[in-house]
Amino acid sequence: TFDSKVTVIFVLGGPGAGKGTQCARLVEDFSFSHLSAGDLLRAEQHREGSEYGQLIQTCIKEGSIVPMEVTVKLLENAMTATLAERRSGEGWTDGRGRFLIDGFPRKMDQAEKFEHDVGKATAVLFFSTTQEVMLDRLLERGKTSGREDDNVESIKKRFNTYKEQTMPVIEHYEKLGKVIEIDSSVSIEEVHQKTRSAVAKLLS
Ligand code: UP5
Ligand code: MG
Secondary structure, three states: OOOOOEEEEEEEEOOOOOHHHHHHHHHHHOOOEEEEHHHHHHHHHHOOOOOOHHHHHHHHHHOOOOOHHHHHHHHHHHHHHHHHHHHHOOOOOOOOEEEEEEOOOOOHHHHHHHHHHOOOOOEEEEEEOOHHHHHHHHHHHHHHHOOOOOOHHHHHHHHHHHHHHHHHHHHHHHHOOOEEEEEOOOOHHHHHHHHHHHHHHHHO
């Protein structure tokens, strides 16, 4: 596990809710490292010699969750690499490591494993909007994204997994008082403003 100087914020919300978009904006405002579990899995899928390529591809297409051992390991490795790089270089002036963990944990077992093996999350940013909005955004993005799961069939499965597996994770953190819910139905800029002030408060 990492020391208490490491701040972790989980970023959750349905497929297409705007997690990646908002994380990218937050990186410009605060000294966060943005780690997207989905991006790490897609990179691992295409890494030559990976033993998980086929498994990851199937899970992503089916909108199901990759076995947590794989994802937690990828996140842990990425965090370790980031901290080492930052500490040896121009690093954080305040000596802290701040991470936005995007699209994770999507299932209770992942949340438990991460908190046991890696560390506790300070807060959960939860971007919420309707399924209709998410579907429109994903289909629009699907025209150019090349993502194997940006099609109606995969999207429906992703919605189901989100409802059945990920909502309980959000409810769990809700009970701990760690959830900051932000309506992401409005423009990227408006969502960003609301998110930025919530995060500023959190870090102060
Ligand atoms: N857009 C964004 N915000 C907008 C706004 N306010 N107004 C108008 N348009 C807006 O945004 C999606 C699209 O909407 C973009 O075109 C954007 O410009 C526009 P984005 O920011 O990409 O949304 P995001 O919430 O990040 O959507 P994403 O598709 O990445 O969400 P998913 O959670 O489905 O995807 P992820 O990459 O996290 O996971 C993919 C798969 O990996 C999972 O289904 C699963 O199979 C696997 N996975 C695991 O198994 N385990 C994990 O821990 C993580 C992933
Ligand atoms: Mg994303």
